[in-house]
Amino acid sequence: MCRHLAYLGPPLSLAELLTTPPHSLYEQSWAPKCQVGGTVNADGFGVGWYPPDDGAGPVRYRRAVPIWADENLPGLAALLHSGAVLASVRSTTPGGSNHETAVAPFALGRWLFSLNGRVDRWEQLPTDLGEPLTLAELLSIEAHVDAALLWLMAARRLVAGQPAPEALAELVAGVLAARPDARLNLLLTDGSTVVATRHGDSLWYRSEDERLIVASEPVPEQPGWREVPEHSLLRASRTSVDLQALPRL
Numbered sequence: 001m002c003r004h005l006a007y008l009g010p011p012l013s014l015a016e017l018l019t020t021p022p023h024s025l026y027e028q029s030w031a032p033k034c035q036v037g038g039t040v041n042a043d044g045f046g047v048g049w050y051p052p053d054d055g056a057g058p059v060r061y062r063r064a065v066p067i068w069a070d071e072n073l074p075g076l077a078a079l080l081h082s083g084a085v086l087a088s089v090r091s092t093t094p095g096g097s098n099h100e101t102a103v104a105p106f107a108l109g110r111w112l113f114s115l116n117g118r119v120d121r122w123e124q125l126p127t128d129l130g131e132p133l134t135l136a137e138l139l140s141i142e143a144h145v146d147a148a149l150l151w152l153m154a155a156r157r158l159v160a161g162q163p164a165p166e167a168l169a170e171l172v173a174g175v176l177a178a179r180p181d182a183r184l185n186l187l188l189t190d191g192s193t194v195v196a197t198r199h200g201d202s203l204w205y206r207s208e209d210e211r212l213i214v215a216s217e218p219v220p221e222q223p224g225w226r227e228v229p230e231h232s233l234l235r236a237s238r239t240s241v242d243l244q245a246l247p248r249l
Helices: 014-018 073-079 122-128 135-140 146-159 164-178
Strands: 002-013 045-049 059-063 081-090 106-108 111-118 183-189 194-198 204-208 211-215 232-236 241-245
Touching: 002 014, 002 073, 002 111, 002 183, 002 194, 014 045, 014 073, 014 081, 081 111, 081 183, 106 146, 111 146, 122 146, 122 164, 135 146, 146 164, 146 183, 164 183, 164 194, 164 232, 194 211, 204 232, 211 232
Parallel strands: none
Antiparallel strands: 002 081, 002 211, 045 059, 045 081, 106 111, 111 183, 183 194, 194 232, 204 211, 232 241
16 A cells, blocks of 8 residues: 655745655654554655756656665655645555555656555456556556556556546446455546545545645644545546545446
8 A cells, every 4th residue: 555645836845745744654664553454554665756947757766775865865755846746654564566667656647646445366366357568568567566456457558548537437337346355446637637546545635725636644733634435436626526426337
């Protein structure tokens, strides 16, 4: 399992989002309060951000070390600012890769993606869903881990033109039909919108003054946090949040 967050709003330093608030993602790496699986997230961390006034795709910084062990992060986080961020701290699924390529966020074009969850026997999932991978897709998968496979399957839908909310909802419904015990908190952003699913672990959001944060755990000192109901789909922008139940096959 993992902890993750997405932010949309006025540009903030990465430190204001990731490291300095009480019970920030940094603290959640060793002291999560709501986490269903695992007690520490020390198998890497990653952050993706969209540079202000930059039309290019997002920039990523990923490491396979605990977030507290990266001596470069404090300086980078204080210097870098963005109005759109997706970040995570990782607890690896047993048997998965421990390389930094296995750490979210995963990326395609302007999309950033993260999984907080677990899918058992994920290697057989495409066959079980009737969605076998092509040789090109097998060669392109970024890491030997469930999150990378789910991202490949989600990205396949996005490239085909499926809207992001429908793509994630369809993917979750299919995976749960084949793996009923899967935990599937997915988080996706293109820098303007956030789409997320909650199934199997905690998810919260805070939306006010054209600022949106979607996160595995709330920052207690900040008022206005609301819990996303279990088995729900969230779609949001800086100014609006819509929640609905996820479909089941």
